[in-house]
Amino acid sequence: MKGLLGAAALSLAVSDVSAHYIFQQLTTGGVKHAVYQYIRKNTNYNSPVTDLTSNDLRCNVGATGAGTDTVTVRAGDSFTFTTDTPVYHQGPTSIYMSKAPGSASDYDGSGGWFKIKDWGADFSSGQATWTLASDYTATIPECIPPGDYLLRIQQLGIHNPWPAGIPQFYISCAQITVTGGGSANPGPTVSIPGAFKETDPGYTVNIYNNFHNYTVPGPAVFTCNGSGGNNGGGSNPVTTTTTTTTRPSTSTAQSQPSSSPTSPSSCTVAKWGQCGGQGYSGCTVCAAGSTCQKTNDYYSQCL
Numbered sequence: 288m289k290g291l292l293g294a295a296a297l298s299l300a301v302s303d304v305s306a307h308y309i310f311q312q313l314t315t316g317g318v319k320h321a322v323y324q325y326i327r328k329n330t331n332y333n334s335p336v337t338d339l340t341s342n343d344l345r346c347n348v349g350a351t352g353a354g355t356d357t358v359t360v361r362a363g364d365s366f367t368f369t370t371d372t373p374v375y376h377q378g379p380t381s382i383y384m385s386k387a388p389g390s391a392s393d394y395d396g397s398g399g400w401f402k403i404k405d406w407g408a409d410f411s412s413g414q415a416t417w418t419l420a421s422d423y424t425a426t427i428p429e430c431i432p433p434g435d436y437l438l439r440i441q442q443l444g445i446h447n448p449w450p451a452g453i454p455q456f457y458i459s460c461a462q463i464t465v466t467g468g469g470s471a472n473p474g475p476t477v478s479i480p481g482a483f484k485e486t487d488p489g490y491t492v493n494i495y496n497n498f499h500n501y502t503v504p505g506p507a508v509f510t511c512n513g514s515g516g517n518n519g520g521g522s523n524p525v526t527t528t529t530t531t532t533t534r535p536s537t538s539t540a541q542s543q544p545s546s547s548p549t550s551p552s553s554c555t556v557a558k559w560g561q562c563g564g565q566g567y568s569g570c571t572v573c574a575a576g577s578t579c580q581k582t583n584d585y586y587s588q589c590l
Contacts, residue, residue: 335455376444399476563587
């Protein structure tokens with residue numbers, strides 16, 4: 288089985304190189320801004336980051352504040368990250384913030400990061416459902432102090448199970464100035480790199496084998512009512528989290544249960560989701576407007 292997963296990971300790595308996604312647009316105040324206007328532009332196109340010890344885990348490869356504008360967002364207001372291609376690799380999506388000591392454009396993200404949103408796995412249907420979409424919307428906590436921040440979105444593709452494969456981080460950082468707000472000291476905070484370990488269950492999990500629960504990597508989600516936060520903050524990495532269950536998205540993919548060799552006749556896979564491959568036992572019928580197309584012996588996708 289380990290050899291099989293290794294072959295699958297290698298095949299996927301080759302075939303997926305030109306078919307990934309990048310968060311490249313930000314919407315604030317109901318305005319969808321230009322590509323990379325307020326998001327730091329990376330230099331590795333849409334390739335993922337896989338090195339858990341690299342500073343690239345902060346905002347992506349080559350993504351600095353040079354040439355990136357900073358947008359003003361009021362605490363308590365919503366924002367949206369938009370991808371060039373809808374997210375289709377199964378895995379969680381999270382949003383982090385880190386307060387800059389000065390201007391956001393000069394900040395390298397070496398300080399503490401706190402999490403404000405998780406989209407995890409929903410098992411209410413009997414199979415895992417992920418929020419796979421083009422747009423991810425969240426809200427700036429209304430209690431955080433005003434100032435410049437890096438606003439970071441991270442989608443972790445866990446379709447190549449560790450250790451035979453390597454999970455993939457898809458990352459972008461926006462530069463924002465928060466106005467209004469309060470005096471909370473948000474936390475727990477983590478350092479990036481350092482927040483994610485090869486021992487984290489949300490990183491090592493095999494979604495193709497006995498997959499019935501999931502823990503999103505990283506710290507607990509901070510909220511202004513005290514849930515998930517602390518009073519002291521800090522910069523030490525925190526890697527223990529609680530399991531996060533989210534609402535199903537209109538664009539989702541389902542992980543196959545290991546107990547059944549055939550999929551229910553009534554289930555469908557949303558566009559961009561997995562619909563076949565050697566060892567796959569989940570749904571094989573694609574949603575209207577897409578068909579199941581073979582990528583390699585181990586992976587077929589609704590396109």
